[in-house]
Amino acid sequence: MKPAIPLLQVKDLAKFYGNRVGCEQVSFNLYPGEVLCVAGESGSGKSTLLNTLAFHQRPDAGSIRYDLREEGVTDLATLPDARLRELWRTDWGFVRQNPADGLRMRVSAGANIGERLMAVGDRHYGDIRGVAKDWLQRVEIDETRLDDAPSSFSGGMRQRLQIARNLVTEPRLVFMDEPTAGLDVSVQARFLDLLRRLVAELRIAVILVTHDLAVARLLAHRLIVMRHGRIVETGLTDQLLDDPQHPYTQLLVSSVLNA
Amino acid sequence: MHEPTLLSVRHLGKHFTLHTQGGTTMPVLDEISFEVARGECLVLDGPSGAGKSTLLRCLYGNYLASSGEIQVREAGGLMRIDVAQATPQQIIELRRTTISYVSQFLRVIPRVSAIDIVAEPLQALGRDAGAARDKAAVLLARLNLPERLWHLPPATFSGGEQQRVNVARGFIAEKPIMLLDEPTASLDAANRAVVVAMIREACLRGAAVVGIFHDAEVRDAVATRRLPLSPIVAEQLAA
Ligand SMILES: Nc1ncnc2c1ncn2[C@@H]1O[C@H](COP(=O)(O)OP(=O)(O)O)[C@@H](O)[C@H]1O
Ligand SMILES: [Mg+2]
Numbered sequence: 373m374k375p376a377i378p379l380l381q382v383k384d385l386a387k388f389y390g391n392r393v394g395c396e397q398v399s400f401n402l403y404p405g406e407v408l409c410v411a412g413e414s415g416s417g418k419s420t421l422l423n424t425l426a427f428h429q430r431p432d433a434g435s436i437r438y439d440l441r442e443e444g445v446t447d448l449a450t451l452p453d454a455r456l457r458e459l460w461r462t463d464w465g466f467v468r469q470n471p472a473d474g475l476r477m478r479v480s481a482g483a484n485i486g487e488r489l490m491a492v493g494d495r496h497y498g499d500i501r502g503v504a505k506d507w508l509q510r511v512e513i514d515e516t517r518l519d520d521a522p523s524s525f526s527g528g529m530r531q532r533l534q535i536a537r538n539l540v541t542e543p544r545l546v547f548m549d550e551p552t553a554g555l556d557v558s559v560q561a562r563f564l565d566l567l568r569r570l571v572a573e574l575r576i577a578v579i580l581v582t583h584d585l586a587v588a589r590l591l592a593h594r595l596i597v598m599r600h601g602r603i604v605e606t607g608l609t610d611q612l613l614d615d616p617q618h619p620y621t622q623l624l625v626s627s628v629l630n631a
Numbered sequence: 632m633h634e635p636t637l638l639s640v641r642h643l644g645k646h647f648t649l650h651t652q653g654g655t656t657m658p659v660l661d662e663i664s665f666e667v668a669r670g671e672c673l674v675l676d677g678p679s680g681a682g683k684s685t686l687l688r689c690l691y692g693n694y695l696a697s698s699g700e701i702q703v704r705e706a707g708g709l710m711r712i713d714v715a716q717a718t719p720q721q722i723i724e725l726r727r728t729t730i731s732y733v734s735q736f737l738r739v740i741p742r743v744s745a746i747d748i749v750a751e752p753l754q755a756l757g758r759d760a761g762a763a764r765d766k767a768a769v770l771l772a773r774l775n776l777p778e779r780l781w782h783l784p785p786a787t788f789s790g791g792e793q794q795r796v797n798v799a800r801g802f803i804a805e806k807p808i809m810l811l812d813e814p815t816a817s818l819d820a821a822n823r824a825v826v827v828a829m830i831r832e833a834c835l836r837g838a839a840v841v842g843i844f845h846d847a848e849v850r851d852a853v854a855t856r857r858l859p860l861s862p863i864v865a866e867q868l869a870a
Contacts (some may be wrong), residue, residue, distance in 0.1 A: 403720060482640035561741035568740075594719050608692060610752065615694040619650035626651055 385434035394420035409592035417601035465546035467539030471530035528559035643699035677860035733801035
């Protein structure tokens, strides 16, 4: 077993809203290619944690260290804003619950995918079009829709386009906030299957927030259960779901069918 | 652990604390110790509720051991890993390389065909997709799963059909340690015989098998050794 360097190292992270706790005392390591789900009820601090991890908001305490492609392990608090923006556009992705927050709804699907490619310096028009077409196909959207804006797409297609937009730069870490919550059950399976395949194929590390334990069961290697802004239990996904130790996790697991 | 010993369990204990039921503690396994060597098939005996499935799940890292050790020799290496103490990453790696588990019921993955479900453990070891599918087809044919089902997701299959997919998936990668929880429970006599033959072949190639079998005939056909388990009763607790 080859000991890998963690891609992300989180230590004693906290975020407060005034005197309200968003999240606190959060520590974990994430390894390359690992899919980690953060589960918990709404209001438990999942999205706060995700946005803080992605440095969209500054933590009030604790540290986040990331293994940058060039510099190696770096405390994100020391990273200049320009480098942080570059990280967001290239080596990281962020998939939103509502596709309208993660896509540009009025520009073409091709441009939505191409935008991040340009950020990594791929300026050749034909190449970008070609790559965008290829990615539409990979997320099962007909390539004839390349020049259509996502405002004309169904919910499932929009969410798949968001995946293409984020994965096109082959990021090593992608954050996802309830990506299936807005989808009809009938299109969820397709989305999840696609996500599962792409993430495994590209060996992308993912931190995915969900309240749906079945989603966690399907996608995650490891699971974190949160309550009141804190981690109550963490472990191997099937172990945590089949043999939960903490009273709150037992309650959560026993209150859903077929998790 | 001696060289041929692949699995060594010492003083294993497992209890469940049911917080949703007033914090009741339910002891299931107490002071279980045994070893399994290459080529052995250890059959777990005992009535329903004795903790047979719980034991297998502990060995697979699916249930957390409450006490004791579960030493496993990693495939191809000299490393021993204690499943009871291992990190999630180590358990995932052990499952990829060393331990396979055939559960009683198949957990289906939406949209994934039977043949791909079977091929997956081999692909995870780096075998290319074509070769893995070819071997999956051989196994499914041997288990008499009708060919028209191979490319369908097993969600709509009968219990017996799903179980054969599960068995094929558990055997395809020829792992050194194989855990089998009633793999023949919903099979007819002909397919039961196929599974018995497959278990024997696994032992011949040097696998260590730990199994639970409802059917006495299957037990007798595969067991090289038995481990009796009995439910922990109240008097034992009081003692
Ligand atoms: N995840 C679990 N949570 C709580 N109790 C469990 C769990 N799994 C098994 N048990 C209990 O452990 C005992 C042994 O069950 P099991 O291992 O399935 O026995 P067997 O396979 O011998 O029939 C039973 O009382 C069962 O209810
Ligand atoms: Mg059982």
